[in-house]
Structures are given as structure tokens and as C-alpha cells.
Amino acid sequence: MVVGGSSGIGLALVRLLHEQQANIYAVSRSASAEWPADVRFLKADVLENLDAIQRFLPDQLHGLVYSVGSITLKPINRLTSEDFLKDFQLNVLGAARMIQQALKPLKNAAGSSIVLISTVAVQTGMPYHASIAAAKGAVEGMALSLAAELAFQQIRVNVVAPSLTDTPLAQSLLSSPERRETSAKRHPLGKIGRPEDISQLIAFLLSDNSSWMTGQVIGLDGGLGKLKTT
Ligand SMILES: NC(=O)c1ccc[n+]([C@@H]2O[C@H](COP(=O)([O-])OP(=O)(O)OC[C@H]3O[C@@H](n4cnc5c(N)ncnc54)[C@H](OP(=O)(O)O)[C@@H]3O)[C@@H](O)[C@H]2O)c1
Numbered sequence: 001m002v003v004g005g006s007s008g009i010g011l012a013l014v015r016l017l018h019e020q021q022a023n024i025y026a027v028s029r030s031a032s033a034e035w036p037a038d039v040r041f042l043k044a045d046v047l048e049n050l051d052a053i054q055r056f057l058p059d060q061l062h063g064l065v066y067s068v069g070s071i072t073l074k075p076i077n078r079l080t081s082e083d084f085l086k087d088f089q090l091n092v093l094g095a096a097r098m099i100q101q102a103l104k105p106l107k108n109a110a111g112s113s114i115v116l117i118s119t120v121a122v123q124t125g126m127p128y129h130a131s132i133a134a135a136k137g138a139v140e141g142m143a144l145s146l147a148a149e150l151a152f153q154q155i156r157v158n159v160v161a162p163s164l165t166d167t168p169l170a171q172s173l174l175s176s177p178e179r180r181e182t183s184a185k186r187h188p189l190g191k192i193g194r195p196e197d198i199s200q201l202i203a204f205l206l207s208d209n210s211s212w213m214t215g216q217v218i219g220l221d222g223g224l225g226k227l228k229t230t
Pocket of ligand 1 (some may be wrong): 005
């Protein structure tokens with residue numbers, strides 16, 4: 001099940017999982033014209049329609065990806081309590097509620113995987129990221145706790161932490177060729193991420209190829225999070 005499968009990273013993941021012959025359940029507030037025909041879709045808001053999501057879930061669920069989130073970038077003197085609360089609700093509570101709903105079918109699969117998405121800005125300090133870094137830091141903490149709590153039920157929990165990736169969510173940061181170039185140059189590998197870069201890792205974390213992996217936060221950031229090249 002891909003929550004947020006209609007756009008960006010989630011959409012790239014739906015395409016990839018379809019190539020791998022997975023049965024795909026997608027949840028978002030709108031559908032995508034780019035989905036393969038056999039994607040099962042529920043139009044729902046994760047913050048509001050939990051009952052509908054519960055009814056939509058299959059008896060057995062092998063993978064759950066929460067690809068919903070925000071990028072709120074403001075200096076600290078302009079961040080309101082509402083900004084912090086909104087980021088927390090969408091990134092942390094949305095994921096937590098989704099996992100609660102899906103717990104039984106995840107257990108029933110006798111070996112399943114949850115993947116959450118953080119950001120490079122949790123482990124690498126960046127200006128204007130206070131609200132989103134706080135929320136994604138909470139996502140990482142929650143994921144580690146759940147990985148420990150659910151390991152005995154063979155439910156794995158891992159986190160992918162990308163840097164700037166070319167999706168609709170990031171468009172305001174990539175709105176001109178100059179902005180794109182500046183963003184690309186900040187990364188040691190000289191480029192920003194593509195949704196496919198992230199979806200490949202998520203598909204691996206969902207698959208049995210990572211069956212001994214849980215409780216990990218994996219940076220996927222063109223080297224930005226760990227390297228100093230100048
Ligand atoms: N792009 C980046 O640079 C970047 C960097 C670091 C981390 N991330 C993280 O990566 C994840 C995916 O982001 P993205 O860039 O792929 O974003 P995106 O292109 O905006 O896709 C977000 C998806 O979430 C769905 N969604 C949003 N709010 C929802 C809600 N309330 N209920 C149900 N579905 C909802 C959207 O569909 P609808 O609008 O149809 O509901 C869409 O399918 C997020 O957690 C984001 O924080 C992104």
C-alpha cells in the first residue's frame with residue numbers, strides 16, 4: 001500500500017512496483033492518470049478518512065509506505081505554532097494513524113515491511129528547516145521505536161532520508177533554471193534527486209532482499225548529508 005501514491009516519489013514507486021508485479025493499493029486525495037489500470041485506489045485524506053482506509057485494507061499487507069509530507073521552509077521568527085502543528089500532523093500523526101490501521105493485515109502477512117520518509121535536514125543542520133526537521137526527526141524516532149516494538153511480529157520498519165528531489169512538492173525550490181543549478185551544485189554528486197532514485201531504495205526495503213534489515217535510517221542525498229568536498 002502506497003499512501004501518497006499519486007505524485008512524486010509515491011507515483012514513481014507505484015510504477016516500479018507494478019513492473020515488479022506487485023498488487024498495489026494506493027491512497028491519496030486524488031487519483032493519477034499515470035497509474036497502471038490495475039492499481040486499487042481509495043480517495044481519502046489520511047488525516048480525516050481513517051474508517052474508509054480501514055475498510056479498504058486487504059486481509060494481508062506485505063508493505064506499507066507513507067509517502068505524504070511537507071516542505072515548510074521559513075526563518076524561525078516567521079514560523080507559527082500552526083506551521084509546527086501542521087507539519088507534525090501530516091508527517092508524524094498521519095503515518096502513526098496509518099500504521100495503527102494497517103497493523104493487523106501487516107501481522108497477517110507473516111513478514112512485512114513499513115517504510116517512512118524523513119529528510120537529510122534531520123541529521124544535517126540547514127537554515128529555515130526548524131519545523132520540518134522537527135517533524136521528520138519525530139518520524140525517525142517513531143520508526144526506531146516501532147522497529148523494536150514490531151520486530152517479534154516480523155514487521156520491519158525503515159526510513160529513507162532524501163535530499164531535494166524533483167517532485168511537485170519541491171517545485172517552489174526548483175522554479176527557475178538558476179534555482180535548479182544552485183540546488184544541484186550544493187550536492188557533492190552535482191545533481192538533485194529524481195523520484196526514481198528514492199523509489200528504487202523503497203522498493204528494496206519493501207522486498208525480501210532486505211529481510212534482515214530493520215530500524216535503519218538511510219540517507220539518499222547525492223552525498224549532501226555526509227560529505228564535504230570543498
Ligand atoms: N521532494 C523532496 O525534495 C523531498 C525531500 C525530502 C523528503 N521528502 C518527503 O518525501 C515524501 C514524498 O514527497 P513528494 O516530494 O513525493 O511529494 P508530492 O509529490 O507532493 O506527493 C505527496 C503525495 O501525498 C499525497 N497526500 C498529500 N497530503 C495527503 C493527505 N492529507 N491524505 C492523503 N494523501 C495525501 C498527495 O496526493 P493528493 O494531493 O492527491 O492527496 C501525493 O500523492 C514526503 O514525506 C516528503 O516530506 C521529499
